[in-house]
Structures are given as structure tokens and as C-alpha cells.
Amino acid sequence: MTGIIEAAVNGILMGGLYGLIAVSLSLIFGVAKIVNFAHGALLMVALFTVYWILELLKVDPYLSALLAGCFLFFFGYYFQRLFIEPILKREKDTAALTVILLTSGLMLIIENSALLLFGADYRTVRTAYTGKVWEVAGLYIMQPRLIGFVLSVVLIRLLEFYLRRTNFGRAIRATSQDREAARLMGIDDYRVYKVTFGIGTVILGFAAAFLTPFYFIHPAVGDLFVGKSFVIVVLGGLGSITGAFLGGLIVGLIESVGAQFINSAMVESLIFIVFIACLVIRPMGLLGKERE
Amino acid sequence: MRGKVACIVSVCCMVLLLGFGTAFAQQEIKIGVLIPLSGSMAVIGENLQMAHDFAAKEINDAGGVKSLKGAKIKLIYADTRGDPKVGMSEAERLIVREGVSAIMGAFQSSVSYTSTEVAEKYQVPYLVPNSLMDQITERGFKYTFRVERKGSYWAKDQIDFILDMGKKTGVQAKTIGVVYENTDMGQSIAKAIRKLAPEHGLKVVLDEGYPPKTADMTPVVLKMKRANPDVVILNSYISDAILLMRTIADQRVNTMALLGSSSGYSDPSFVKEVGKLAEYFFDLTEWTTDLKHSPLVAQKNAAFKKWTKDHRDFNGGAAFCYASTYILYDALEKAASTDPKRIRDALATVKITKGPAMIIPWTPIEFDAEGQARGARMLVIQYRDGQRKSVWPANIASTAPVWPMPKWEERK
Numbered sequence: 109m110t111g112i113i114e115a116a117v118n119g120i121l122m123g124g125l126y127g128l129i130a131v132s133l134s135l136i137f138g139v140a141k142i143v144n145f146a147h148g149a150l151l152m153v154a155l156f157t158v159y160w161i162l163e164l165l166k167v168d169p170y171l172s173a174l175l176a177g178c179f180l181f182f183f184g185y186y187f188q189r190l191f192i193e194p195i196l197k198r199e200k201d202t203a204a205l206t207v208i209l210l211t212s213g214l215m216l217i218i219e220n221s222a223l224l225l226f227g228a229d230y231r232t233v234r235t236a237y238t239g240k241v242w243e244v245a246g247l248y249i250m251q252p253r254l255i256g257f258v259l260s261v262v263l264i265r266l267l268e269f270y271l272r273r274t275n276f277g278r279a280i281r282a283t284s285q286d287r288e289a290a291r292l293m294g295i296d297d298y299r300v301y302k303v304t305f306g307i308g309t310v311i312l313g314f315a316a317a318f319l320t321p322f323y324f325i326h327p328a329v330g331d332l333f334v335g336k337s338f339v340i341v342v343l344g345g346l347g348s349i350t351g352a353f354l355g356g357l358i359v360g361l362i363e364s365v366g367a368q369f370i371n372s373a374m375v376e377s378l379i380f381i382v383f384i385a386c387l388v389i390r391p392m393g394l395l396g397k398e399r400e
Numbered sequence: 401m402r403g404k405v406a407c408i409v410s411v412c413c414m415v416l417l418l419g420f421g422t423a424f425a426q427q428e429i430k431i432g433v434l435i436p437l438s439g440s441m442a443v444i445g446e447n448l449q450m451a452h453d454f455a456a457k458e459i460n461d462a463g464g465v466k467s468l469k470g471a472k473i474k475l476i477y478a479d480t481r482g483d484p485k486v487g488m489s490e491a492e493r494l495i496v497r498e499g500v501s502a503i504m505g506a507f508q509s510s511v512s513y514t515s516t517e518v519a520e521k522y523q524v525p526y527l528v529p530n531s532l533m534d535q536i537t538e539r540g541f542k543y544t545f546r547v548e549r550k551g552s553y554w555a556k557d558q559i560d561f562i563l564d565m566g567k568k569t570g571v572q573a574k575t576i577g578v579v580y581e582n583t584d585m586g587q588s589i590a591k592a593i594r595k596l597a598p599e600h601g602l603k604v605v606l607d608e609g610y611p612p613k614t615a616d617m618t619p620v621v622l623k624m625k626r627a628n629p630d631v632v633i634l635n636s637y638i639s640d641a642i643l644l645m646r647t648i649a650d651q652r653v654n655t656m657a658l659l660g661s662s663s664g665y666s667d668p669s670f671v672k673e674v675g676k677l678a679e680y681f682f683d684l685t686e687w688t689t690d691l692k693h694s695p696l697v698a699q700k701n702a703a704f705k706k707w708t709k710d711h712r713d714f715n716g717g718a719a720f721c722y723a724s725t726y727i728l729y730d731a732l733e734k735a736a737s738t739d740p741k742r743i744r745d746a747l748a749t750v751k752i753t754k755g756p757a758m759i760i761p762w763t764p765i766e767f768d769a770e771g772q773a774r775g776a777r778m779l780v781i782q783y784r785d786g787q788r789k790s791v792w793p794a795n796i797a798s799t800a801p802v803w804p805m806p807k808w809e810e811r812k
Contacts, residue, residue, distance in 0.1 A: 111626040118618045126615075220438065228442030230642060232673045241650055250650050322650075324642055324673065328440040332615040332639075360616075367619035368626070372610040373582040375619070 123360020138347020148330025184309025256318030345396025434505030551588030577606030
């Protein structure tokens with residue numbers, strides 16, 4: 109029984125991180141309607157940013173998230189400005205398809221540039237939290253995962269507050285609901301897209317900082333998370349922040365607890381079974397809103 | 401008069417040019433090498449590439465292939481990206497577009513399995529240094545040769561080692577767990593262990609294949625903790641090896657022994673990234689730097705270390721790639737031709753007893769009718785102070801093994 113509880117705890121902790129990564133994708137996906145296949149590559153950029161900050165400045169990994177966030181905001185902002193915006197402006201009708209091709213291409217370019225620049229070595233950072241474990245009633249809880257989880261929850265509350273209570277947050281939500289109407293109300297939709305993309309990459313920066321103490325960094329590391337993120341985003345409901353986070357927790361739980369009962373090679377299909385079942389019952393996702 | 405001179409000179413020039421032309425054509429023998437050079441396995445691929453390059457450089461510096469008037473070996477690398485489909489199309493490209501005389505590769509069993517099929521179709525010899533899936537040499541192919549021991553024999557060696565340690569120390573393992581990446585390589589070993597372990601009185605209490613690209617190893621490790629096997633046999637590539645090792649330590653999973661199956665666990669970046677956690681870890685491997693059977697082992701490793709930019713040692717995979725390049729060289733000398741069919745015939749009859757290929761711990765190197773290296777054998781190492789020390793079998797071991805491993809709580 110303790111084994112199952114332990115697995116559930118781990119599933120929730122890891123699920124929180126999946127959720128955070130998916131929230132970032134969901135924001136970009138939901139607002140700008142951009143299917144961002146370069147999401148994994150952006151996560152990798154975020155991980156390397158955190159890595160170099162830690163290596164060069166030797167600060168606390170959680171503090172590095174703020175520094176990385178500053179850089180990554182502009183990275184995301186100009187990523188949208190330079191690559192995606194021209195296509196959105198020029199190809200109004202077919203942009204969705206072109207953007208998929210574009211982001212897939214950018215993913216290859218970013219990953220291979222990283223391979224060229226940093227080499228194929230696996231890197232790990234030894235922080236004060238690495239390998240630290242709290243023992244609670246016979247359960248081992250890994251410190252960096254718990255801290256990462258708690259901070260993820262805080263971060264997502266903050267993000268929701270920003271989207272609900274601030275003017276620009278409202279503009280983002282308005283654009284997400286109806287771009288044309290938002291435009292008529294005087295909202296600069298392209299600026300909203302850029303800022304949204306920037307915020308999305310900042311969240312990735314935080315996710316990277318939470319991962320770094322117990323993970324490795326490698327040019328292809330994004331591949332491990334990106335497929336799952338798409339599933340989570342659709343499961344939670346397109347554009348729903350809480351939904352994406354909840355989706356992350358569910359996938360984390362299935363992955364961890366499911367593996368205690370069936371072979372872990374089968375768990376992946378279990379995730380997809382739940383995913384399909386959910387789509388049949390609620391096509392708009394767990395917390396998605398129905399659209400006409 | 402002048403016209404005549406000009407004529408003679410130009411004829412001479414033409415002859416010279418022609419001569420150069422043909423000499424130029426003979427100066428290179430193209431050999432294709434299929435390895436993963438991008439994606440998560442790129443770090444392994446780069447390591448193997450250095451070994452191939454080093455062997456080719458040595459051969460070319462020593463005058464190339466003498467039976468072909470000193471023709472140089474030119475290695476043409478093709479990136480498989482670790483994908484069996486890409487492996488096939490790259491093999492086809494190497495043969496049809498680049499016109500290679502032979503191929504080496506492709507590290508991963510799944511990629512070797514598919515790409516050897518292409519080579520068979522085009523009748524180009526394919527030398528496999530590293531892949532262990534049984535079926536690679538069990539399809540009646542005429543152009544596939546493998547230096548590595550078969551996967552099912554690996555399992556046998558691992559069980560033998562576990563039983564042997566039990567007898568020697570009195571601490572006998574009763575239960576066993578198998579944890580592997582659920583691809584061709586992992587399944588080969590797991591299948592054999594599932595069959596062999598009960599025959600030797602070992603109960604398999606955990607049989608867990610995890611999918612490639614697993615982001616979190618904790619579920620697998622928690623399962624391991626609950627099953628509580630005496631010995632766990634692990635089979636992973638590199639990122640999963642790093643994650644597994646760290647998680648096992650985090651969760652304080654104590655066993656008599658953790659026994660790896662080379663690949664990720666023998667990669668230099670494994671011990672670099674997990675550091676002290678690798679201490680006392682056992683690894684069944686094809687090769688190690690402290691082997692004493694031939695002075696060439698120390699010599700060639702030192703030379704490789706000096707030549708590589710980051711001064712690295714050979715690992716098992718790299719040593720086999722290095723030796724394989726020499727085996728192919730030997731076949732080229734014998735064939736005295738760049739015709740793939742002739743090279744194939746020469747490979748089928750090689751019997752190497754000297755030269756740098758002898759860093760491999762058995763003599764002679766020869767292939768049976770299936771194309772499988774005869775006499776291939778394995779050894780076990782244990783990580784001690786970050787070094788890979790050979791501990792089994794006793795007759796070639798340099799160090800006494802620590803069995804059982806100390807508990808995590810008792811380590812510093």
C-alpha cells in the first residue's frame with residue numbers, strides 16, 4: 109500500500125511539472141492559435157539558459173528562474189515577432205498549416221544548433237537540492253520535486269490572477285475568445301500574440317529551473333516532454349490554464365500509479381486510452397468551453 | 401620540330417594525367433559507417449565515431465591497404481538518428497549514391513536489424529561491431545557479420561556471474577529483477593533471462609520494460625523497491641541510465657547488486673554525470689581498459705587517449721568499433737579489391753591472430769557460417785573510485801569484487 113501512495117505522491121509532483129510545461133503550450137495554443145511544434149526546443153533553450161546561469165553565476169537554482177525569465181521573455185517575444193508574425197500577416201487563411209511547418213523546421217534548427225554549440229554531452233547541475241530526500245512516514249519525497257511542485261502551483265495562481273485582473277490580461281483573454289471582435293475594440297492583436305508568446309517562454313524558464321536540480325540537460329531533452337504536453341493541453345481543454353495543469357496532474361498520476369499495476373511499456377497506451385475516452389465524453393476537454 | 405616537341409610533351413602530360421587519374425581512383429576505399437549522430441544518442445555515436453576515425457587514421461598513416469597499392473580508407477558517416485527507418489534509407493544512400501565497398505554500424509540493434517537488410521539486397525558486406533539482438537545474424541544473410549556476442553549469451557553470462565558470486569561469497573541471490581528499455585536490445589536480453597533464470601533457481605520477481613523517451617523513472621524504481629529483488633539486471637541507453645541511477649539512489653533501493661548490460665552504463669558520460677552514485681555498480685561488458693590479455697590494450701588505449709581532444713578512454717563500444725575497422729582492413733588486404741562481393745568472401749574467411757584488432761579479448765577473430773564471431777566472450781566490471789575495474793571471470797580480473805554492494809544509507 110505504501111508503494112501505491114508513494115507512486116501517487118510522485119505522480120502528482122511530476123504531474124505538476126508536466127502541467128506547468130503544458131500551461132505554457134496551452135497559452136500559446138489557446139491565444140494565438142499557434143500549434144507550436146518548437147515547444148520542446150524552447151524548453152531545451154530554457155534549460156540551457158538556466159544551466160549557464162547556474163554554471164557562471166552560481167546562484168540558487170530557484171533564483172536563476174527569475175534571471176532566465178527576463179532573457180526568455182525577449183527570446184519568446186522576438187521568436188514570435190521574427191518568425192511567426194510575418195506568416196500570420198501574409199497568409200491569413202492558410203497560416204495555421206504554414207505555422208506547423210515553420211515551427212517544425214525551427215525545432216530542427218534550434219536543436220541542431222544546440223548540438224553544434226554545446227555538443228551531445230549530457231549535462232547535470234549539482235545544486236544544494238540535488239539528491240536531497242525528505243522522509244515522511246516511511247515515504248521518500250525528493251526535495252527538488254516538492255519545491256518545484258509548490259512553486260508551480262503558486263506560479264499558475266499568479267498567471268490566472270494576471271489574466272483575470274489586469275488590463276493586458278483581459279486583452280489576452282479577449283483576443284483568445286474572438287480575435288476580430290478584440291481588434292474592433294482597439295486591441296493590438298499582434299502585440300498580444302508577442303507578449304503571450306513571451307509569457308509562455310517565461311513559464312518554460314520556470315519549468316526548466318524546477319527541473320534542473322534533478323534532471324539532465326541535452327539538446328534533445330525537449331522530445332521527452334513535448335508529446336505529452338500536447339496530450340495534456342487537449343485533455344485539459346484548449347486555452348484553459350487550470351485545465352492544462354489538471355491534465356498534467358492526471359497524466360502524471362496515470363503514469364506513476366499505472367506503472368505499479370501494469371508494465372510501464374503499456375502505461376503510455378493507458379494514457380491515450382484515458383485521453384480518447386475523455387474526448388469522446390467531453391470533446392472540448394476537461395475544462396474547455398464549448399464553442400459554437 | 402617545335403610541333404613535334406609540343407606533341408610529345410602534351411602526350412606525356414596526358415599519360416601523366418591519366419596515370420594520376422587512375423592512381424587517384426585507387427587511393428581511396430569508401431567505407432560507410434552508420435551511427436546515431438543526432439538526437440538523444442548522439443553522445444554515444446560521437447564516441448564511436450572517434451574510435452573508427454582513430455583506426456582509419458592509424459591504417460592510413462601506416463601506408464593504407466598494401467594489396468591495393470596503398471589505397472587509403474575513407475570513412476563516410478551517415479547519421480541514423482537512432483531510427484530504424486532512417487537507418488535503412490541512409491544505408492541505401494551509402495550504397496547507391498556514395499558507392500561504398502562495405503558498411504559498419506549501426507550501434508542500436510533495431511537499426512542494425514533493418515539496415516543490414518538493405519546491404520543484403522545490394523550485396524554489400526556489413527560488419528556489425530556493437531548490436532546484440534540475436535536475430536541479426538539468424539536470418540541466413542550472407543553479407544552480415546557481427547563481432548559482438550549475441551544478446552541471449554549476454555543473459556547467460558549475467559546469470560553465470562550472479563551464481564558464481566553467490567558461491568564465492570556465500571551471499572546467494574534468490575530473486576532477480578530485469579529492467580530494460582523496451583526496444584530490440586532490451587527485449588533480447590530480457591527474453592533470455594526470463595527463460596534462463598528459473599533453470600538456475602533464480603526467481604524473476606520483476607520484469608519491467610519501460611518505453612523509450614521515458615521522462616520520469618520514479619514509477620519504475622518504486623516498482624523495483626516493492627518487488628525487492630536481490631539482484632537487478634539493467635539494460636539502458638544513456639539518458640535513461642542516468643535517470644535510473646539517480647532515482648535508485650534517491651529512493652534508497654538496496655540490492656545485493658545492480659548489474660548493467662553495457663551500452664549506456666559503459667558510456668563515459670554515465671559515470672561523469674552520476675558520479676559517486678555509480679560506485680560498486682556492476683556492468684557486463686565486452687571490454688575494459690585494464691584487461692591484461694595483450695599489451696596492445698594498454699598501448700592502444702593510451703594512444704587513443706592522447707589523440708582524442710578530451711583525452712578519453714576507449715569504452716567497450718568504441719574498442720569494438722576500433723577493432724572492427726581493423727577486421728575490415730584485414731579483409732580488404734586479403735580481398736585485394738574494392739568489389740563488395742570479394743570483400744564479403746574475404747570477411748567470411750578471416751582468421752585474425754595478431755595486430756591491433758587483438759585488443760578484443762579472444763583469439764582468433766573469425767566468423768561462423770551465420771556471420772557471428774566465434775568465441776566472443778564477456779566480462780564483468782565494477783565501478784570503483786570512478787574507474788571500471790574488471791572483476792570477473794577471475795582469470796582475467798584485475799580487482800576483487802565487492803559483493804553485496806553497501807547499502808545507500810551506509811555510504812558517504
